[in-house]
Amino acid sequence: MHRYRSHTCGALRESDVGQTARLSGWCHRIRDHGGVLFIDLRDHYGMTQCVIDPDSPAFKLAETARSEWVIRVDGKVRKRPAGTENPELPTGMIEVYITDMEVLGPADELPMPVFGDQEYPEETRLKYRYLDLRREKLHNNIMKRGAIIDSLRNRMKSSGFFEFTTPILTASSPEGARDFLVPSRIHPGKFYALPQAPQQFKQLIMMSGFDRYFQIAPCFRDEDPRADRLPGEFYQLDVEMSFVTQEDIFQTMEPVIRDTFKEFADGKPVTDVFPRIPYFEAMLKYGSDKPDLRNPLVIADVSEVFEREDVTFNAFKNVIKSGGVVRAIPATGAAAQPRSFFDKLNDWARTEGAPGLGYIVFEEEGGQIQAKGPIAKFIPEEAQAIIREKAGIKAGDAVFFSAGPEDKAALLAGKARVRIGDELSLSNKDQFAFCWIVDFPQYEWNEDEKKIDFSHNPFSMGNMDHDAFMALDPNDKDKILKITAFQYDMVCNGYEMASGSIRNHRPDRMVKAFEIAGYGEREVMERFGGMYRAFQYGAPPHGGMAAGVDRIVMLLCGAQNLREITLFPMNQKAEDLLLGAPSEATPKQLRELHIRTNLPEK
Numbered sequence: 001m002h003r004y005r006s007h008t009c010g011a012l013r014e015s016d017v018g019q020t021a022r023l024s025g026w027c028h029r030i031r032d033h034g035g036v037l038f039i040d041l042r043d044h045y046g047m048t049q050c051v052i053d054p055d056s057p058a059f060k061l062a063e064t065a066r067s068e069w070v071i072r073v074d075g076k077v078r079k080r081p082a083g084t085e086n087p088e089l090p091t092g093m094i095e096v097y098i099t100d101m102e103v104l105g106p107a108d109e110l111p112m113p114v115f116g117d118q119e120y121p122e123e124t125r126l127k128y129r130y131l132d133l134r135r136e137k138l139h140n141n142i143m144k145r146g147a148i149i150d151s152l153r154n155r156m157k158s159s160g161f162f163e164f165t166t167p168i169l170t171a172s173s174p175e176g177a178r179d180f181l182v183p184s185r186i187h188p189g190k191f192y193a194l195p196q197a198p199q200q201f202k203q204l205i206m207m208s209g210f211d212r213y214f215q216i217a218p219c220f221r222d223e224d225p226r227a228d229r230l231p232g233e234f235y236q237l238d239v240e241m242s243f244v245t246q247e248d249i250f251q252t253m254e255p256v257i258r259d260t261f262k263e264f265a266d267g268k269p270v271t272d273v274f275p276r277i278p279y280f281e282a283m284l285k286y287g288s289d290k291p292d293l294r295n296p297l298v299i300a301d302v303s304e305v306f307e308r309e310d311v312t313f314n315a316f317k318n319v320i321k322s323g324g325v326v327r328a329i330p331a332t333g334a335a336a337q338p339r340s341f342f343d344k345l346n347d348w349a350r351t352e353g354a355p356g357l358g359y360i361v362f363e364e365e366g367g368q369i370q371a372k373g374p375i376a377k378f379i380p381e382e383a384q385a386i387i388r389e390k391a392g393i394k395a396g397d398a399v400f401f402s403a404g405p406e407d408k409a410a411l412l413a414g415k416a417r418v419r420i421g422d423e424l425s426l427s428n429k430d431q432f433a434f435c436w437i438v439d440f441p442q443y444e445w446n447e448d449e450k451k452i453d454f455s456h457n458p459f460s461m462g463n464m465d466h467d468a469f470m471a472l473d474p475n476d477k478d479k480i481l482k483i484t485a486f487q488y489d490m491v492c493n494g495y496e497m498a499s500g501s502i503r504n505h506r507p508d509r510m511v512k513a514f515e516i517a518g519y520g521e522r523e524v525m526e527r528f529g530g531m532y533r534a535f536q537y538g539a540p541p542h543g544g545m546a547a548g549v550d551r552i553v554m555l556l557c558g559a560q561n562l563r564e565i566t567l568f569p570m571n572q573k574a575e576d577l578l579l580g581a582p583s584e585a586t587p588k589q590l591r592e593l594h595i596r597t598n599l600p601e602k
Helices: 059-063 122-127 136-158 199-207 246-264 279-285 303-307 314-321 339-351 381-391 406-423 466-470 507-516 521-535 549-557 587-592
Strands: 020-033 036-043 046-052 070-079 094-105 181-183 191-193 212-221 232-242 276-278 325-331 358-365 368-372 398-404 434-438 443-446 451-454 487-492 495-502 542-548
Touching: 020 046, 020 094, 036 059, 036 070, 059 094, 136 212, 136 232, 136 246, 136 549, 199 212, 199 232, 199 521, 199 542, 232 246, 232 549, 246 434, 246 487, 246 495, 246 542, 246 549, 276 279, 279 406, 279 434, 303 314, 303 325, 303 381, 314 325, 314 398, 325 381, 325 406, 339 358, 339 406, 358 381, 368 381, 381 398, 398 406, 466 507, 487 542, 495 549, 507 521, 542 549
Parallel strands: 046 094, 276 434
Antiparallel strands: 020 036, 020 070, 036 046, 070 094, 181 191, 212 232, 232 542, 325 398, 358 368, 358 398, 434 487, 443 451, 487 495, 495 542
């Protein structure tokens, strides 16, 4: 018999009754039933109930066992007594009567229990992550993560992609976040950067004549942590293709993501054909470029209503005169809600920096629709009818308003749409609702620095004739800010799942694109010289995308935080509590790197 086990703790069945088995694992739970000990023995594969009584020569040793001790047991497999079976456990029809036992690894008193699903402080869970990972839910999440990645990888290979690996030590790139820098010992005063994404490398792979690249790529960004973004590092399904249009990428990648979700969705519906929603339409209808389409509410622009002479609500009229807009957010069935529902939403809007949410409630009285609410009296019936038509409102519904500069009004309306949908339980949460957001603006205005910036990927191709683009005046702000690009995001349930673009593969156009954003040709050469030179020698039209592996797994596991699907995450302060990173370097290490620290005063 094997030194440690003849079977795993998830293997024994009724067909094994009568056999002698050897199991090794952790004592998950120990129960004393009047002198008879029951030990639930757990390993990676499952759990087996083991039982021992004073007649066994191993009984005295078994009495010393405690939770999470690692033990080996030998014993007879027998059928559980009638009425004690556990149909929820694969091994629930049998138990092992222990005849011999060995302690392989005793455990100290636990800082947190493994048995049960109790919530424990994040600091404890991360410091003792190896204990946390033994817990069933988290353990299963990690295994599901691996299966999801296998599925993605297999689907990519079956679609004709080849898996490449790209360097980790590289040069800094403007991906929109801070780099992690690595000092060079050999080149004093110079630094490598950990890649925020393999963007330049995957494009260079296309320059090198390869056709379909993918990688489960580690990416590093020195960003503040959020529930849906881990500090430090994350993984993405990175993709690039040559000689493709935007539509080719959609047709190739949509089935990969959709079918992976269907495989692991546990029967929840998944969108079959992802709708394509232009960016500006998404911002109008949903107040977000990451719309949650499980929510049926659609925002409408009603600015023209408040421009009418017979409408006398001056607060909104003044907003429009100053160049702002008024957006209407429908609230289906809200007329039946108590006054406190409306007051709470108004209070919430104030916490978002708005003066409140004006609203109208529409009720049917005597066969006529009657409008009620604080601003109803300022809006005559004809104007109310226009609002109802635009916002899809009927009797029994209400409508809320967000007014202000277009970007701020859209943002508040989008947040209100989500909140109203949740408060009224309008969203069908038991599904995965996908879409593509397309036609992003290529540039945006940086109000802080009073300059034009790239709004998305700086290497994207603008949706504009080549000669017309090359003739653009970099100072023509109005024209430049209207340019859309072949840039797209894949969105699911309010999360950005993937982002990509068709790339700007013409070197002269690349210089022009960066010139508009304030970079000179010399700076382009210094920062992107490798790619710029490659473009000079025959660059194929190409494009790609990157899908967030961590977010995909989070959604499919039903987790609310990426720490629930990651083996060894950092805490909210970007600290590894388990191994103690970041840590101070020794004076010798700093001397070798020619670095002197200049710490802030405490």
